[in-house]
Amino acid sequence: MPPHPTALALLPDGRLRIDWSDDTIRVYRPRDLREASPDALTREKKSHVEQKPSNELTVLSPAELASLTIQGMQPVGHYAYQIIFSDGHDSGIFTYEYLYQLGESLEP
Numbered sequence: 001m002p003p004h005p006t007a008l009a010l011l012p013d014g015r016l017r018i019d020w021s022d023d024t025i026r027v028y029r030p031r032d033l034r035e036a037s038p039d040a041l042t043r044e045k046k047s048h049v050e051q052k053p054s055n056e057l058t059v060l061s062p063a064e065l066a067s068l069t070i071q072g073m074q075p076v077g078h079y080a081y082q083i084i085f086s087d088g089h090d091s092g093i094f095t096y097e098y099l100y101q102l103g104e105s106l107e108p
């Protein structure tokens with residue numbers, strides 16, 4: 001059986017901590033999760049950026065410059081979470097399997 005979350009917590013520095021059923025602890029930066037969002041709009045934005053000429057510079061919007069935080073998480077069935085970000089993004093569904101692959105290991 002694949003691992004599943006057993007505890008969620010927001011750390012003082014804004015990172016998300018997930019304790020997994022296999023005793024693994026992983027931490028996630030909100031910006032990394034937002035950029036890894038599996039929704040169609042994020043995928044479209046990534047493909048558009050990859051198609052830009054190498055000499056064209058990107059100007060960041062004020063929302064992209066602001067500190068991004070996780071505002072909430074909602075379970076989706078028994079297999080995923082919907083993460084709500086401070087920039088209003090909430091359409092990505094992060095399966096347990098996908099979340100498990102993201103983030104950095106934290107020693108217990």
